Amino acid sequence: MMKISIIGAGYVGLTTGVAFAEHDFNVVCVDKIKKKVENLNMGIPPFYEQGLNRMLKKLVNKGLIKGSTELEKNVKNSDVSFICVGTPSLPDGSIGLEYVKDAAKEIGKALKEKKDYHLVVVKSTVIPLTTEKIVLPLIEKYSKKKIGKKFGVCMNPEFLREGNALNDALHPDRIVVGEYDKKSGDTLMKLYKNFKCRKMRTNLRTAEMIKYASNSFLATKISYANEMANICEKFGVDVYDVMKGVGLDKRIAPYFLNAGCGFGGSCFKKDISAIVAASKSKKYKPKLLEKVLDMNETQPFQLIRMAESVLGNLKNKKIALLGLSFKPDTDDVRETRALLIAKKLLKKGVKIVAYDPKAMENFKNLINGIDYAKNAKDALKDADACIIQSDWKEFKELKTEDFKRMRKQIVVDGRRTFEPEILLRNGIIYRGIGWRNENSQHKK
Numbered sequence: 001m002m003k004i005s006i007i008g009a010g011y012v013g014l015t016t017g018v019a020f021a022e023h024d025f026n027v028v029c030v031d032k033i034k035k036k037v038e039n040l041n042m043g044i045p046p047f048y049e050q051g052l053n054r055m056l057k058k059l060v061n062k063g064l065i066k067g068s069t070e071l072e073k074n075v076k077n078s079d080v081s082f083i084c085v086g087t088p089s090l091p092d093g094s095i096g097l098e099y100v101k102d103a104a105k106e107i108g109k110a111l112k113e114k115k116d117y118h119l120v121v122v123k124s125t126v127i128p129l130t131t132e133k134i135v136l137p138l139i140e141k142y143s144k145k146k147i148g149k150k151f152g153v154c155m156n157p158e159f160l161r162e163g164n165a166l167n168d169a170l171h172p173d174r175i176v177v178g179e180y181d182k183k184s185g186d187t188l189m190k191l192y193k194n195f196k197c198r199k200m201r202t203n204l205r206t207a208e209m210i211k212y213a214s215n216s217f218l219a220t221k222i223s224y225a226n227e228m229a230n231i232c233e234k235f236g237v238d239v240y241d242v243m244k245g246v247g248l249d250k251r252i253a254p255y256f257l258n259a260g261c262g263f264g265g266s267c268f269k270k271d272i273s274a275i276v277a278a279s280k281s282k283k284y285k286p287k288l289l290e291k292v293l294d295m296n297e298t299q300p301f302q303l304i305r306m307a308e309s310v311l312g313n314l315k316n317k318k319i320a321l322l323g324l325s326f327k328p329d330t331d332d333v334r335e336t337r338a339l340l341i342a343k344k345l346l347k348k349g350v351k352i353v354a355y356d357p358k359a360m361e362n363f364k365n366l367i368n369g370i371d372y373a374k375n376a377k378d379a380l381k382d383a384d385a386c387i388i389q390s391d392w393k394e395f396k397e398l399k400t401e402d403f404k405r406m407r408k409q410i411v412v413d414g415r416r417t418f419e420p421e422i423l424l425r426n427g428i429i430y431r432g433i434g435w436r437n438e439n440s441q442h443k444k
């Protein structure tokens with residue numbers, strides 16, 4: 001049984017590690033952050049993800065997965081190393097490769113002393129050519145070995161969705177293996193032998209591009225649905241009905257057509273900015289992708305416009321902001337639209353009472369000047385309006401009586417959390433992305 005070392009125990013590294021450990025591989029997750037590693041060894045994940053806690057504890061107790069801060073030793077003692085470190089945006093939007101380069105250098109140093117064949121797999125999202133032109137030469141330089149006989153390289157993009165990360169890692173839709181040579185690819189395919197899904201083998205740069213092309217498409221689909229929502233509102237048409245009809249077309253499919261207040265998270269904006277910057281460096285300006293990003297920066301403010309359309313000037317108004325993570329079932333606040341909304345509301349002199357089931361601690365690190373409630377119902381108390389930024393189940397379960405605690409019963413829904421007609425029937429004023437809003441008279 002091959003032994004696996006994973007460099008970077010974040011969302012991708014840890015869930016990948018857990019998935020392999022669940023398939024009975026011995027996994028060591030290496031991270032620079034000591035506290036993360038100590039917690040991991042007690043079975044505590046560094047972030048919230050459904051089911052992860054329990055599975056990690058079980059696998060730690062079985063001795064199948066552990067954390068360590070020692071990269072060299074663990075790479076040497078394993079057969080395959082996955083690079084799962086962050087690739088953050090630089091100020092100009094281009095990809096930051098410093099962590100990937102460091103990891104490649106350190107792996108190279110570790111391989112210098114190793115006798116047996118070793119496979120290095122890049123799982124971090126990287127711009128096409130990064131694996132062959134940056135990672136591979138660094139490993140060769142620091143290991144003083146030539147790629148081929150002594151070590152191999154693969155690029156294996158990760159497609160997991162936060163909020164469903166464990167399930168996605170255990171049961172992926174597809175596995176893409178970009179390989180330097182056949183031996184590298186064969187070795188990685190052995191690790192994935194018992195993962196039942198479609199598998200595609202290709203070269204390194206195509207695998208890298210598949211990740212960018214996938215994220216670009218998904219983000220485009222969202223910005224498209226949001227654009228349609230804004231147009232639908234003008235005509236008194238419900239965009240959710242429209243997208244239901246659109247999604248019946250086999251060529252389109254019904255997924256990812258939910259209009260809302262924009263996409264957040266660590267990947268879409270970062271990856272699209274990176275591929276835009278990389279394309280520009282090759283003298284191509286990707287107009288469509290630039291617009292996808294622009295659209296996403298203004299979409300959250302639709303909610304503020306809707307609140308103003310009912311309340312007028314928002315100064316000194318109390319607004320309950322529900323949902324702070326970028327989507328439900330995660331505590332990740334990276335690029336959350338809640339931050340843009342909160343900043344704008346504060347500028348307008350609004351008193352914000354915020355609530356999120358998991359993400360309040362992380363959100364507190366991003367912004368000051370907000371009060372927090374202990375649950376959604378409490379946040380609603382005496383509020384002039386409530387803005388819903390992410391549709392956690394807890395919000396969906398709010399009852400009409402809960403809205404009666406508000407000073408003014410106004411719901412501004414960024415994610416179609418509620419069935420508008422039900423709230424309206426109960427005397428609650430409803431405004432929402434892609435809903436008919438003031439144009440309800442066009443209903444027929």
Ligand SMILES: NC(=O)c1ccc[n+]([C@@H]2O[C@H](COP(=O)([O-])OP(=O)(O)OC[C@H]3O[C@@H](n4cnc5c(N)ncnc54)[C@H](O)[C@@H]3O)[C@@H](O)[C@H]2O)c1
Nearest residue numbers: 008009010011012030031032084085086087099124125158
């Ligand atoms: N988060 C997602 O949903 C997701 C999905 C698909 C792909 N990706 C991609 O995967 C990569 C990782 O993303 P993430 O969200 O897991 O990042 P993350 O920031 O959660 O985790 C990265 C970890 O790597 C550690 N690290 C950095 N350099 C290190 C080194 N030299 N040695 C040991 N540890 C090191 C950091 O301490 C951190 O814990 C990125 O390229 C991202 O674009 C992320």
